[in-house]
Structure formats: structure tokens, C-alpha cells
Amino acid sequence: MNSSPAAVEGYPKLACHMDAHPESSIYRRFGSLNHRNLLYLQAELVHLETQLLQLEHRDKHSQVGSSSIYSKDWYWLSCSAEDGNSEQLQTVRIIRKKLKQYNDAVIQQSTIQNLPYPRAHALKVLWEWLRRPSMGNRGLVGLDHQIWGGEDSPANHNIDLLSLDATKNADVFSNWFSEKLLVFYHIVIGSRFQRRVDIESGVCSYQGHIIHRCISCITVVVASLIPVLAIAVLFCVSSMKIRLLLVALFTVIFTMSLTILTSAKKAEIFAATSTFAAVQVVFISTQQLSG
Known part of the structure; x- marks a missing residue:
């Protein structure tokens, strides 16, 4: 075949x-064009809004048919064509379509701006x-x-x-x-070494899942070593002043590691750092009491 x-x-x-x-x-991204489109839609809606307010005031004080109650009863507004005065209804329908365009454009622009x-x-x-x-x-x-x-x-x-x-x-x-x-x-x-080559581009490529596995292994090893290293160093130091300085140092290292090695949010980093510092303090206090 x-x-x-x-x-x-x-x-x-x-x-x-x-x-x-x-x-x-x-x-x-076409940022300028997207913003320009929003500005034009916004301007159209401002004009339509002003036009609708003027029509509402005009019909409120009109003696033609049921015009005076258009603002109070949708039924009579929907039947305004029978009175020969459907301008307000037509404007409402135009605004409805224009609002949908505007709202859709705002949501799309919000999504686009959040793309990296x-x-x-x-x-x-x-x-x-x-x-x-x-x-x-x-x-x-x-x-x-x-x-x-x-x-x-x-x-x-x-x-x-x-x-x-x-x-x-x-x-x-x-x-x-x-x-x-x-x-x-x-x-x-x-x-x-011989690697898989993309026939279309001729570029050597490495499989993504293998790269991610290597990154995960490194992250896990570092995450495991920092607490163990902190406890081991604190155990070997007898001076309380030096211990407190080491607690501060290891806490900073732990925070930097979280920032660099993970995508944790600020609140998560604060919570994890507080827990790590508390563990070190508890270890020092327990060892001091034992001593």
C-alpha cells in the first residue's frame, strides 16, 4: 500500500x-485589532443606549395607542407594530444582537489575553x-x-x-x-547517539514523557533531601544561635526550591514554608528538652 x-x-x-x-x-495575538473591535462595539452600544432612552421617554408621554405603557408591560411593547410605533421594539432587538456580539468579544478577548x-x-x-x-x-x-x-x-x-x-x-x-x-x-x-528524527523537519526530538519523568525525579529527590539535610545539620550543631540562623537559612532554601521547582501558588508556598519552619523549631525544642 x-x-x-x-x-x-x-x-x-x-x-x-x-x-x-x-x-x-x-x-x-492581534491585540490592537481585538481591542479596536471592542471599542467599536462599545461605541455602537453607547449610541443605541442613548437612542433607546430617548425613545422610552418619548413613548412614555405619547398618546398613540398603548405607547405610554411600553415601559411597564412587555406584551404591549411586543405588539407595538399594531400601533404603528415599533421603533422602540426594533431598537431593543438591535441592542440584543449587538450585546451578544459585544459580550462574546469580551469573553474571547479575556481568554486570548490569558494565553501565554x-x-x-x-x-x-x-x-x-x-x-x-x-x-x-x-x-x-x-x-x-x-x-x-x-x-x-x-x-x-x-x-x-x-x-x-x-x-x-x-x-x-x-x-x-x-x-x-x-x-x-x-x-x-x-x-x-542515534535518536528518533522527525522526517518532516529533520530535527532530533526527545520524548516529552521521558523529559517530564526526569524532571519529576529531580524534584522528588530535592524535596526529600532538604528536610533530611536540615535535621541532620541541626542535630550536629549545639549552639542555639547558630541553630536559629540555620533554621532561617534552610527555610529560605526551602522557599526558593518551591518557587523554582514547582508551580505552587503564593498561598501554598506560605503554608508549606510555615510547616517546614515549624518542624525545625519542634525538633530543636525537643532536642533541647532531651539535652
Whole structure:
């Protein structure tokens, strides 16, 4: 059975690359256009709101049909066409549609603004892929061909770009491990061994679950060593003043480790740090009483 043909250069090949490498899922945020759209919708609604208020006051004091009770009974407002005075009802229906557009745009913009910026490393890798003849080969020739960077350098990752990579919000250590340490390992050791190669891009790739397992092992080892090391050092020191200084030092180290190695929130860090400090104090007090 014949295999399917490779994706052609341009959008098809770029889409296949982004599918195989989620960190390359980088797109324009169009922040200015989205905000402009919200401003225009807001302006339209302000005008419609003013128009509706004027119509409500006019109909309130009108003697035509049931106009005077439109503001009190929806039924008569819905039947205002029979009075030949349906302008208020038409305005309400226009506002209803415009409000839906506005509310949907606000929710979408809120979601877009919460999407992370791309990592500088991921943007640079994507730009390198686009420009190399054996990979993207500058397949895009339209106005959008410089979204990820120009001829000299990739775009700044902090500008109008967003990333769909779910791992972007990982902790500091995970980002450093995947962007720095893994690259160093590949240059020094990994490149000497045969690795799976992405046929489409020609880039050596490492399986994500293996990387995550290594990061988890390192995190667990560090988390286990810090409390044990703190208790061992405190046991060997007899001076109370030095012990208190060591408690402060180990507490700072513990807090920094939580910040770097995990994605814990501030409240969780405060709670864990307080517990760790309390354990050290209890150990000192118990040992002092035993002494």
C-alpha cells in the first residue's frame, strides 16, 4: 500500500510541523485589532443606549395607542407594530444582537489575553525551521511571512504573539531543563547517539514523557533531601544561635526550591514554608528538652 505523499511547502508543511511540535504553535495575538473591535462595539452600544432612552421617554408621554405603557408591560411593547410605533421594539432587538456580539468579544478577548506569550527558545526554533531550505524553506510568501521574524532575527517573544503550548506555564526549573540543559546534553552527549528524527523537519526530538519523568525525579529527590539535610545539620550543631540562623537559612532554601521547582501558588508556598519552619523549631525544642 502506497504511503500518503508528504505535505507540500507552505501552510500544509508548517501545520504538520506545529502538530508534531506543540511548542511551535505560535500565532499572532492581534491585540490592537481585538481591542479596536471592542471599542467599536462599545461605541455602537453607547449610541443605541442613548437612542433607546430617548425613545422610552418619548413613548412614555405619547398618546398613540398603548405607547405610554411600553415601559411597564412587555406584551404591549411586543405588539407595538399594531400601533404603528415599533421603533422602540426594533431598537431593543438591535441592542440584543449587538450585546451578544459585544459580550462574546469580551469573553474571547479575556481568554486570548490569558494565553501565554511564546518562549524565546521556541520562537527561535520555529524561525530557524522556517528559514532552513531542508525544512520550511521560506514556504510562506504572503504578508504573513514575517510574523515569526524577519530576515535577520526572529520576532521578540514578548510582542503581539501567543502560544498554544500547554507546557508554557511550567515551573522555572522545567523550562530551564527543557530549554538549556537538554540542549547542552544534546550537543555534548545526545547527538552522538542515534535518536528518533522527525522526517518532516529533520530535527532530533526527545520524548516529552521521558523529559517530564526526569524532571519529576529531580524534584522528588530535592524535596526529600532538604528536610533530611536540615535535621541532620541541626542535630550536629549545639549552639542555639547558630541553630536559629540555620533554621532561617534552610527555610529560605526551602522557599526558593518551591518557587523554582514547582508551580505552587503564593498561598501554598506560605503554608508549606510555615510547616517546614515549624518542624525545625519542634525538633530543636525537643532536642533541647532531651539535652
